[in-house]
Amino acid sequence: MVVTAERTPLYEEHVRRGAQMTNFGGWLMPLQYTTIREEHRAVREAVGLFDLSHMGELRLKDDVAAQHVLTRDLTALRAGRVQYALLCNDEGGIIDDVLVYAMSDGGYLLVVNAGNQDGDFDWVSSQSTDGTVLNVGRDWALVGVQGPRAVGLVQRLTTSQLEGVKYYAFIEGRVADVACVISRTGYTGEDGFELFCGNHDAARLWRALLEEGQADGIRPAGLGARDTLRLEAGMRLYGNDMDDKTNPLEAGLEWTLSLDKDFIGRDAIARAQRRGLDRKLVGLKMLDRNIPRHGYPVLSDGQPVGVVTSGNVSFTLGYNIGMAYVPSALAEPGTRLGIEVRGSAAPAEVVSLPFYKRPRPK
Amino acid sequence: MPELSQMRFSESHEWVKQDGDTATVGITEYAQSQLGDVIYLELPTVGQQLDAGGRLGVIESVKAASDLFSPIGGEVADVNQELKDHPEYVNQDPYGKGWIIKLRAIKDNPKLLDQKTYDDFVKDKSPS
Numbered sequence: 238m239v240v241t242a243e244r245t246p247l248y249e250e251h252v253r254r255g256a257q258m259t260n261f262g263g264w265l266m267p268l269q270y271t272t273i274r275e276e277h278r279a280v281r282e283a284v285g286l287f288d289l290s291h292m293g294e295l296r297l298k299d300d301v302a303a304q305h306v307l308t309r310d311l312t313a314l315r316a317g318r319v320q321y322a323l324l325c326n327d328e329g330g331i332i333d334d335v336l337v338y339a340m341s342d343g344g345y346l347l348v349v350n351a352g353n354q355d356g357d358f359d360w361v362s363s364q365s366t367d368g369t370v371l372n373v374g375r376d377w378a379l380v381g382v383q384g385p386r387a388v389g390l391v392q393r394l395t396t397s398q399l400e401g402v403k404y405y406a407f408i409e410g411r412v413a414d415v416a417c418v419i420s421r422t423g424y425t426g427e428d429g430f431e432l433f434c435g436n437h438d439a440a441r442l443w444r445a446l447l448e449e450g451q452a453d454g455i456r457p458a459g460l461g462a463r464d465t466l467r468l469e470a471g472m473r474l475y476g477n478d479m480d481d482k483t484n485p486l487e488a489g490l491e492w493t494l495s496l497d498k499d500f501i502g503r504d505a506i507a508r509a510q511r512r513g514l515d516r517k518l519v520g521l522k523m524l525d526r527n528i529p530r531h532g533y534p535v536l537s538d539g540q541p542v543g544v545v546t547s548g549n550v551s552f553t554l555g556y557n558i559g560m561a562y563v564p565s566a567l568a569e570p571g572t573r574l575g576i577e578v579r580g581s582a583a584p585a586e587v588v589s590l591p592f593y594k595r596p597r598p599k
Numbered sequence: 600m601p602e603l604s605q606m607r608f609s610e611s612h613e614w615v616k617q618d619g620d621t622a623t624v625g626i627t628e629y630a631q632s633q634l635g636d637v638i639y640l641e642l643p644t645v646g647q648q649l650d651a652g653g654r655l656g657v658i659e660s661v662k663a664a665s666d667l668f669s670p671i672g673g674e675v676a677d678v679n680q681e682l683k684d685h686p687e688y689v690n691q692d693p694y695g696k697g698w699i700i701k702l703r704a705i706k707d708n709p710k711l712l713d714q715k716t717y718d719d720f721v722k723d724k725s726p727s
Contacts, residue, residue, distance in 0.1 A: 274636045
């Protein structure tokens, strides 16, 4: 079998800049352009530009199906607002984590993980009776503009007033004369926008942002920095920190559940809640210089008790961090644990998530 | 200036430069570019005996943990202590300030690649 990785409409832009490309979820994406450290810092201190066109998008007009497949009650979600929610299976396992956009025409836009987009489409379609689910991910490009200077930068390229666009809200408008959905969302822990546009406009939008952003110190940023940024912000990565065997409660995502409505997986999740949780996802701060990595065992008194799901250096905090599933009794902040690194126990401490919170403007 | 012509290279992307009885070992420009930002190195202690092709230590980068191998055998005479506080030297100057260890009492000294052969070897690995 020959597996060919898909390319986003910005592929040529990345190659021309000399980006190191990597296969992520079946897509050929930039891992880094210069160094992950520099790109990470640009997002925390200035502004970074991400190609997120690999992400999937589903259009869904069927309200009943939307309420049935998504864990969160959508009745209160007004047009122009965005909500983080989950798709679960009957056992309460997480199929995907998604952003739900309430569109002005009454339907929804679901932004889903790249590697899950076709599976999610099949799943949601199978639950919809009116056949209006559309898989539009390959028609749309998505560009992330993230960092303390992101809002000012995008504002200079649009006549839309962005001040009124609150966190987790969106408007439709033009940026650099490209028709966009302008969404105040992100996966970095910083303020900024995610801009959806048609594939054919993507390169024009990308170049305009890079050019106008020069004065702000903009840098294109790859998936490497995206991962170190999201980890600091305590954001889970589907496939690493949760999968279809993970219950939303143990993943610390109870706030995405509307258990008083009927949705797929609700009964199993409610049962798990009554029984109590065996394990929980926690934040780890390493107390030496070892890096916890996905799959490393977590030790307590020398015995394996859990497993690391994500880990890396925190460039912003200056120490190494990770996330792991551990027994509920060992999930309290301050608990000392070991991480098995090459046969030895490296000391770690449970800390609350997120690791990093951006300073809020007064 | 790195004296690349005086260095020899392993297929696992280490370099070695011999000066009389001692030899300095590091990783190549290609290796550091593939690893990305180096965060931490786990290195041997002075006096330890290393075999040619044996594990020398571990290099942790933002992307992964990778084993380091010693291209030649000998006794560890010195370890670059600067890398404790400045692991980024391996990225910035892999043939200079980013050297990793020095060996003495060289025992086995297998055939390694010269600069041109190594450059061709790396070129073959590149995707395009």
